[in-house]
Amino acid sequence: MKKALEGTIVLDLGQIYNGPYCSLMLAFQGAKVIKIEPINGENLRVRRKGDCHELLMLNSNKLGVSLDLKSEEGKEIFLELVKRADVVVENFSLGAMERLGLGYDVLSTINPRIIYASGKGYGLEGPYANRPAMDLTIQAMGGVMATTGFADKPPVKAGPALCDFLGGIHLFGGIATALYQREKTGKGQLVEVSMHDTIYPTLASALGAYYSQGGKVSQRTGNQHSGMATAPYNVYPTEDGYIAILCVADRQWKSLLKVMEKEELLNDERFQTNIDRSANTYIVDEIVTNWTSNRKKLDIADMLIKANVPHAPVQSIAEVAEDPHLTYRGMIREIEHPKEGKIKVPGSPIRLSDSPLTEVFAAPMIGEHTDEVLQDLLGLTEGKLEELRDKNIIRSKEKMTQEK
Amino acid sequence: MKKALEGTIVLDLGQIYNGPYCSLMLAFQGAKVIKIEPINGENLRVRRKGDCHELLMLNSNKLGVSLDLKSEEGKEIFLELVKRADVVVENFSLGAMERLGLGYDVLSTINPRIIYASGKGYGLEGPYANRPAMDLTIQAMGGVMATTGFADKPPVKAGPALCDFLGGIHLFGGIATALYQREKTGKGQLVEVSMHDTIYPTLASALGAYYSQGGKVSQRTGNQHSGMATAPYNVYPTEDGYIAILCVADRQWKSLLKVMEKEELLNDERFQTNIDRSANTYIVDEIVTNWTSNRKKLDIADMLIKANVPHAPVQSIAEVAEDPHLTYRGMIREIEHPKEGKIKVPGSPIRLSDSPLTEVFAAPMIGEHTDEVLQDLLGLTEGKLEELRDKNIIRSKEKMTQEK
Numbered sequence: 001m002k003k004a005l006e007g008t009i010v011l012d013l014g015q016i017y018n019g020p021y022c023s024l025m026l027a028f029q030g031a032k033v034i035k036i037e038p039i040n041g042e043n044l045r046v047r048r049k050g051d052c053h054e055l056l057m058l059n060s061n062k063l064g065v066s067l068d069l070k071s072e073e074g075k076e077i078f079l080e081l082v083k084r085a086d087v088v089v090e091n092f093s094l095g096a097m098e099r100l101g102l103g104y105d106v107l108s109t110i111n112p113r114i115i116y117a118s119g120k121g122y123g124l125e126g127p128y129a130n131r132p133a134m135d136l137t138i139q140a141m142g143g144v145m146a147t148t149g150f151a152d153k154p155p156v157k158a159g160p161a162l163c164d165f166l167g168g169i170h171l172f173g174g175i176a177t178a179l180y181q182r183e184k185t186g187k188g189q190l191v192e193v194s195m196h197d198t199i200y201p202t203l204a205s206a207l208g209a210y211y212s213q214g215g216k217v218s219q220r221t222g223n224q225h226s227g228m229a230t231a232p233y234n235v236y237p238t239e240d241g242y243i244a245i246l247c248v249a250d251r252q253w254k255s256l257l258k259v260m261e262k263e264e265l266l267n268d269e270r271f272q273t274n275i276d277r278s279a280n281t282y283i284v285d286e287i288v289t290n291w292t293s294n295r296k297k298l299d300i301a302d303m304l305i306k307a308n309v310p311h312a313p314v315q316s317i318a319e320v321a322e323d324p325h326l327t328y329r330g331m332i333r334e335i336e337h338p339k340e341g342k343i344k345v346p347g348s349p350i351r352l353s354d355s356p357l358t359e360v361f362a363a364p365m366i367g368e369h370t371d372e373v374l375q376d377l378l379g380l381t382e383g384k385l386e387e388l389r390d391k392n393i394i395r396s397k398e399k400m401t402q403e404k
Numbered sequence: 405m406k407k408a409l410e411g412t413i414v415l416d417l418g419q420i421y422n423g424p425y426c427s428l429m430l431a432f433q434g435a436k437v438i439k440i441e442p443i444n445g446e447n448l449r450v451r452r453k454g455d456c457h458e459l460l461m462l463n464s465n466k467l468g469v470s471l472d473l474k475s476e477e478g479k480e481i482f483l484e485l486v487k488r489a490d491v492v493v494e495n496f497s498l499g500a501m502e503r504l505g506l507g508y509d510v511l512s513t514i515n516p517r518i519i520y521a522s523g524k525g526y527g528l529e530g531p532y533a534n535r536p537a538m539d540l541t542i543q544a545m546g547g548v549m550a551t552t553g554f555a556d557k558p559p560v561k562a563g564p565a566l567c568d569f570l571g572g573i574h575l576f577g578g579i580a581t582a583l584y585q586r587e588k589t590g591k592g593q594l595v596e597v598s599m600h601d602t603i604y605p606t607l608a609s610a611l612g613a614y615y616s617q618g619g620k621v622s623q624r625t626g627n628q629h630s631g632m633a634t635a636p637y638n639v640y641p642t643e644d645g646y647i648a649i650l651c652v653a654d655r656q657w658k659s660l661l662k663v664m665e666k667e668e669l670l671n672d673e674r675f676q677t678n679i680d681r682s683a684n685t686y687i688v689d690e691i692v693t694n695w696t697s698n699r700k701k702l703d704i705a706d707m708l709i710k711a712n713v714p715h716a717p718v719q720s721i722a723e724v725a726e727d728p729h730l731t732y733r734g735m736i737r738e739i740e741h742p743k744e745g746k747i748k749v750p751g752s753p754i755r756l757s758d759s760p761l762t763e764v765f766a767a768p769m770i771g772e773h774t775d776e777v778l779q780d781l782l783g784l785t786e787g788k789l790e791e792l793r794d795k796n797i798i799r800s801k802e803k804m805t806q807e808k
Contacts, residue, residue, distance in 0.1 A: 004585040016652075017608060024605075029581050043652065052633075054612035057605065123755075128729040131709060132656075136627075136637060137716035140648035143724035145627075145639065147563025148552060155639065155646055155718050157627050158562030159551025160606035162570075169573050169602075174754040176580035177433050181408040181759060183587045190757040197735045197753035198573075201428075201461065202564035203724065204421060208458035210721050211748060219721045223540075223549075223561050229456075233540060235549065235559065242559055244544035248447065252536075305535060312541035314559050317614050317623045320547035320607065325532040331601045344615060349601035350578040351527075353594040355585060 003030025004355035008179065009377075010034065010087040011078075012062060015042040017135070017161050018119045018195065019091035020058040021168035026087070026175065027061035028348040028357050034085075034373055035062040036078070038069070039395045041366040056337065056363045057345050064364025065373050066395035069100055074393045080378050082107050082114060086188075087175055091119035091167075094129055104190050114188040115178045119171045121163075123194030133195065138163035142199035147206045150222040166202070167195035205229070224281065231277040231284045232256070235314060236292040242314040243297045245288060245304065253277065255307045260291045330357070337362040367395035407434025408759035412583065413781075414438065414491040415482075416466060419446040421539070421565050422523045422599065423495035424462040425572035430491070430579065431465035432752040432761050438489075438777055439466040440482070442473070443799045445770040460741065460767045461749050468768025469777050470799035473504050478797045484782050486511050486518060490592075491579055495523035495571075498533055508594050518592040519582045523575045525567075527598030537599065542567035546603035551610045554626040570606070571599035609633070628685065635681040635688045636660070639718060640696040646718040647701045649692060649708065657681065659711045664695045734761070741766040771799035 008031040012023040020035075027033040037045075044055045068074040079102075082088065088107060090097055097103050097118075104116045118124060121133020128141070136157060139145050144162065145155035174191035182188060200207075205226035206219060221228060223235035223244070232253070233246040247253040250273060257265050265271060265287070270280045277284050292300055297313045304311040315323070321344070326332045330347040337343045340362075348357045374380040374394070388394040412435040416427040424439075431437040441449075448459045472478040483506075486492065492511060494501055501507050501522075508520045522528060525537020532545070540561060543549050548566065549559035578595035586592060604611075609630035610623060625632060627639035627648070636657070637650040651657040654677060661669050669675060669691070674684045681688050696704055701717045708715040719727070725748070730736045734751040741747045744766075752761045778784040778798070792798040 002588070004581045021605060025577065052612055053615045054608040057608050057611065122729060123733060126729045126732045131716075132712060132714040133716075134650060134652065134714050136639075136648050136650050137714050140639065140646075140718045141716035141727075143719060143721055144562065144564055145646075145648070145718045146720050146724070149560055149563075150557075153554075153557070154627075154641075156553055156560065157639070157648075158548065158564070158566065159553075159610060159624065159630055160548055160562070160566070160603065161609060161630070162562065162564070162566050162606055165606040166566075166570065166573065169570065169577060170753050173429065173573060173577035173580055174756060176577055176584055177408045177754070177759070178756055180580055180584045180587065181756070183584065184406070185758070187758065189759075192755040192757075193753055194733065194735075196729065197733060197751075199564065200724070200730055200735050201425060201750045201753070202566055202569040203721070204458040204461050205565060206563060206721050207461065207725060208456055210725055211457045220563065223558075226563055226565070235540075235544065235561070237558075242544075242549075244540050244549070244561075246538060246540050248538065308536060310536040310538050310541050312535075312537075312545040314544045314549045315547060316550050317547055317607070317610050320550070320604070321611060321614055323545075325526060325530045326601065326604055328530045329527060329598065329601060331598075331604050346605045347601075349574050349597055349605070350581070351596040352578060352582055352585070353596075354589070354591065355581070355593075 001354060004352055005029040005031040008032065008087065009085040010089060011036060011081055011085045013088065013090040013092065015091060016044050017058060017164035018168045019089050021165055022117065022119060022171040022175070023062065023089045024058050024060065025169065025172040025348065025350060029352070029355055033062040034065050035059060035364060036065050036067050037366055039066055039392060045366065051340070051363070051365070053343070056340065056343055059363030060345050060360050062364060063369035063373055064367060065370045066367030067370070068393050069102065071393050073388065073391070075101060077374065077378070078102065079110055083111050084377050085111070085114065086179070087115045087117060089117045089171070093132060094120055094124065108188060112187055113182065115175055115182065115191060116188070117171050117175050117191040119167050119193050121194065122196050124192050128196070135161040135163045138195045138199065142196050143203050143206070144199060146219050147203060147226055149220050151220045155220065163195040163199060166198040167193055170198050228281060229278055230274060231281040232288050234285050234288070236289050238292050238295055238297040238300060241297045243292060243300050243311060244314060245309065245311045247309065250274065252309050256309045259303050259307045259309065262287065333360050335360050335362055368397050370394050370396045405758060408756055409433040409435040412436065412491065413489045414493060415440055415485055415489045417492065417494040417496065419495060420448050421462060421568035422572045423493050425569055426521065426523060426575040426579070427466065427493050428462050428464065429573065429576040429752065429754060433756070433759055437466040438469050439463060439768060440469050440471050441770055443470055443796060449770065457747070460744065460747055463767030464749050464764050466768060467773035467777055468771060469774045470771030471774070472797050473506065475797050477792065477795070479505060481778065481782065482506065483514055487515050488781050489515070489518060490583070491519045491521060493521045493575070497536060498524055498528065512592060516591055517586065519579055519586065519595060520592070521575050521579050521595040523571050523597050525598065526600050528596050532600070539565040539567045542599045542603065546600050547607050547610070548603060550623050551607060551630055553624050555624045559624065567599040567603060570602040571597055574602050632685060633682055634678060635685040636692050638689050638692070640693050642696050642699055642701040642704060645701045647696060647704050647715060648718060649713065649715045651713065654678065656713050660713045663707050663711045663713065666691065737764050739764050739766055743769070772801050774798050774800045
């Protein structure tokens with residue numbers, strides 16, 4: 001069985017999270033992804049001593065090429081690769097590719113079939129386009145912080161790097177769409193995703209409340225519903241941690257009342273519909289808290305599973321890292337890394353029945369596949385590779401080994 | 405210019421956020437998306453009185469068909485539509501489609517080219533698959549809450565419905581990939597995305613710290629870096645609000661020191677590299693806080709724009725709703741709704757140069773296009789439509805008007 005993107009060549013200039021996550025998804029769907037890094041590696045390599053685990057998590061199934069794009073010869077080699085490639089992914093700061101002479105105009109002239117995917121903090125144009133942007137700043141500007149945390153406490157960022165990952169996965173979707181369109185038109189195109197743009201729809205609950213009620217609701221609602229439009233909907237204390245519980249349908253509320261042995265409230269006018277319950281959120285929360293606070297979180301979970309009431313224990317990172325469901329599904333995979341030994345890396349959240357992810361192999365070391373790729377795709381000779389190595393225009397596995 | 409997905413027919417059974425966001429992206433890329441709802445509308449219709457704004461935000465550019473899939477005749481009509489469709493999107497709870505007799509096995513037998521996209525909380529299989537799941541519960545189970553908030557305070561959810569939206573956009577990416585593969589194979593397939601799976605990679609910073617340091621770091625770090633691996637990286641108080649500031653490159657730190665007029669620290673050993681600064685995070689934060697706390701947030705922003713130091717003011721939801729950058733980029737669009745008047749809805753975060761989003765039109769009312777779609781695609785007569793309406797198997801625009 002051929003994988004969905006088999007035969008597709010991707011030149012991946014991604015760094016940190018956004019670009020690399022996009023190209024990880026391309027690799028998992030069968031594309032040949034060539035991660036092109038500077039001679040000293042991309043920015044994420046140096047976060048901790050040695051290859052940091054974040055890099056290992058996001059660069060599986062890629063080939064590693066180390067190439068100095070600031071040198072003339074390095075640029076020439078890159079342009080030769082572009083002629084043979086289908087997709088270029090980059091998430092440098094605005095204008096960096098143009099300053100290198102490697103902007104979309106140049107690449108699309110050389111190869112009109114190229115799909116050029118650009119992931120930026122604020123996109124390619126607009127009043128903020130020139131500002132430096134990272135996950136933290138986009139969370140601040142985009143409204144994530146305003147809506148996260150408790151009303152009487154400072155704004156707080158979301159723990160996950162959601163702007164980076166939302167940006168990266170939208171970019172993947174755009175590339176796949178452009179590949180499909182190319183089948184019809186024969187032409188490549190520019191795909192652009194601004195991390196900042198991707199946040200706006202995710203605020204639907206808070207924006208819905210803002211637009212409907214003219215901003216009269218609190219923007220930070222702790223663990224209550226962002227629009228204060230669903231109840232119960234909260235994280236409740238237990239004897240040994242916390243548990244999230246919510247009811248989106250009236251039948252779930254009735255079911256919860258039975259589990260809590262509060263049948264006398266079944267016909268209480270204050271709680272009949274979701275609109276009624278939302279108007280009495282604090283009373284609803286008090287009823288549920290009284291019940292959860294002297295029980296254990298997994299005992300409560302067991303009762304709510306049987307009652308079909310939506311809930312989940314709040315899991316720690318250690319619990320997530322060993323989660324049996326994620327492990328069963330192949331979302332957490334233990335693989336072998338030549339230097340690091342056994343490591344745990346993600347599988348693919350996108351599962352296609354005719355393009356399954358069968359094998360995950362470790363992220364490349366800097367320049368691990370430089371020689372292989374330049375020989376295979378461009379036919380460079382060993383002599384030429386050695387010359388380029390001597391000039392520090394490329395870095396190869398051989399050189400790395402010598403350095404040790 | 406044809407749009408990327410023009411000619412593609414999508415049957416959208418999506419509800420709330422996950423499925424509808426996926427199909428919104430399909431509609432924005434030119435697919436004909438037919439939103440199929442029960443006679444009384446999907447769950448999100450009833451969150452507030454009238455069509456809630458969240459529904460209007462996520463269902464632009466779709467046709468609305470109201471059809472009772474629980475009736476035999478309703479099922480038959482749906483299956484006839486499947487024969488003519490390319491994609492089915494659903495995010496019902498596990499097994500709901502199978503109980504209706506409309507599972508992937510049935511649909512793919514009727515139309516082997518169908519791409520069946522299933523968005524679930526925990527996916528189609530695995531130990532948690534049967535549990536009811538929503539954004540809040542996945543945030544709890546998936547590690548979002550564990551990593552969000554301050555170390556000495558309870559876990560807190562992220563304000564945006566990030567699990568729903570990450571799920572929906574991964575599903576979109578899977579569908580586009582399957583459409584591309586179908587061009588090669590002629591066959592449809594099953595696309596599956598579990599919201600829970602999509603969270604795991606987004607925790608790269610926290611998981612990186614966990615795997616590298618054996619869980620010795622605090623899992624909730626407030627507004628500091630999730631892996632405590634970057635400094636400065638925080639949200640700092642100002643005279644009139646908060647501002648996020650971070651330095652990922654040493655040159656940015658040097659630039660910040662100059663803006664703060666702290667040149668005497670340029671050569672301080674404690675702050676030379678990111679690793680040095682991360683080891684002295686609290687001192688770094690104190691230096692920056694001393695500078696920000698007696699200035700205004702937009703004054704600081706102006707200075708940091710010039711100095712090229714990554715930063716952003718923490719914007720309120722009201723500021724986000726009127727953001728000039730999002731408005732300039734067409735991410736916030738004011739459109740006309742026949743009942744609600746002028747409303748603001750999102751544009752597309754995925755921008756393709758050869759498939760631009762030119763027009764955004766309002767989400768359908770329940771059954772607004774029932775007659776049009778069933779006449780155009782299935783050739784049903786006016787008499788047949790009337791018969792189906794009388795039996796409450798479909799609901800049409802006409803009937804809605806009569807009811808008023």
